[in-house]
Amino acid sequence: MATFIFLCNEDTEIDIRDQIEDAKEQIASGEFYDTPWSCGNSTKIKIGDRAYLKRTGNRPHGFFAAGKVVAAPEGYQLRKQGEYKHLSEAYLNSFYGNSFMVLLHIDSVVNFDQPLEQEKLRYMPQFRGANFTFMQGGCEFIARFCEDLDSAWEEHSMILSRKGYGKRLVDTFCDRGQAHKDKMNYQAAIEAYNQALLIQPRYSKAVNALKTCESLLKKQITKKISETEEIKSDKNSNELESSNISDSSNKIERIKDITIAKQQEEASFLGVSFGNYQKNKEVEKAAVDFVRKQYNGWNIESVERDKVGYDLICTNKSLVENVEIKGVSGNEPAFIITANEVNQANKNPNFVLWVVTSALNSPKGHRWSGSEMLSQFELKPIQYMARLRPKTQS
Incomplete structure (x- = not known):
């Protein structure tokens, strides 16, 4: 440059x-x-x-x-x-x-x-x-x-x-980030500080504030998960006490089958196709092309074939984003995500998720950091890995 x-x-x-x-x-x-x-x-x-x-x-x-x-x-x-x-x-x-x-x-x-x-x-x-x-x-x-x-x-x-006597866009976004932080809206604050760093990648005020908000958001998410698990645990205990234990195993298996079928039907309706390989490839390519344009001026390296949990490494001076791209043919940001990609969202501070809806017709991009993705999306299993249990010695 x-x-x-x-x-x-x-x-x-x-x-x-x-x-x-x-x-x-x-x-x-x-x-x-x-x-x-x-x-x-x-x-x-x-x-x-x-x-x-x-x-x-x-x-x-x-x-x-x-x-x-x-x-x-x-x-x-x-x-x-x-x-x-x-x-x-x-x-x-x-x-x-x-x-x-x-x-x-x-x-x-x-x-x-x-x-x-x-x-x-x-x-x-x-x-x-x-x-x-x-x-x-x-x-x-x-x-x-x-x-x-x-x-x-x-x-x-x-x-x-x-x-x-002047104005700086980096200050505008930092001020927004501080306002969101004061209201404990850490997701919005993180987004604002990221926008500041796109303008001035090494701006220490934004870098330090971003790290603080990411830490606070992680604690906030952990607390919510803990509270949710406690509620689920209490509910499951009450249900088990009133259920017929002899029929519970069969009922659970039937519920699993119905849930998987329903989720596949729902995902297909939203534009997440399970069966049309050619269309999936077209949607994926359109989404990747759209996101690449959003990083105009950045250095872009494709790592899709390496299966590292994201598709692109985008760098602009000291700013690095590991970008996972999901293309959807419908209007709702619903998609299939692997365990490896979820793991990146959990552990990689540079992880960024882009979802491109209506990818083949009127593409619209949606961007989340890893912490935002984990807090805003509901992750549901749509299949299971089955392996024989090890034999026990008699």
Whole structure:
């Protein structure tokens, strides 16, 4: 992933301050601020690249917004035109004068008059030798200085956001996570902190809060399971006392058979097919293709054949997700899951479950962490493994 600098002169972008206010409002609502931006004659920009907007023209010069490059809508991609097929999906089929344009996902912004000033950066030892003068937009920043620029921007944007002079999407999700945590809604808190880490994978505040919430959720689940088992135990004791012991064995076997048949019928109705192998493969492939698109810009490794309890290993810098994918042809997220996959949900903190409903028609993705899956789904056996008991010596 490279870092590219995009320029902004208020003499030509006269609405830039209004755009920044719109961006603040959008980010505060929990969404990226999408905007097309000119990039000169640069042709190397790709989806997932880091993007910084830099103020030029009237001083102070410096960086006032950051985000990443994303794909333009398919019908608006310049690469669809034959002479531009070498360009990435980020390029729009419109021009700013003679300049190319790409689509940016802005996740943090500060006031236009309070940028991270380039003159201050020049005198920092970590930026010795860095060039902050760009003749046109779309220039690539020298790779060895990118991490330091990210750190300087994080500190600058955080300070200004706390003073009300900026907004960061990572803070929006962390604030949501804290609100859910205060209400002991740990599942929602975990989801919010995961969203924060998708934006800033090494953000320590989100990392530490996520670990705390996962621990609290585990204790919460353990307590619920214990309470449920106590209720079941009391109920079973009462039923056994009033039952006819001589008939109980036969009744239990009949109940097992009926339950299995009913669950298979129910699963088939919901779109979990037991008998149509070809359709199962089509649903599975459609679901995998859908989920892969959700990890655009990530490194994706398929481990489906290894039978490790999940299908994909998705990495983005230090963030790792072990992704299990379930495709369903119906509208309800009901599916078959193996003991190995359940074990991963129990023990693997990186485990993530994606369920894609209506996979062949109008696919819709649903995402759960392992702890969320265990707490929100009811797991029912649909078959048994039978083995002869060892013979006892007489």
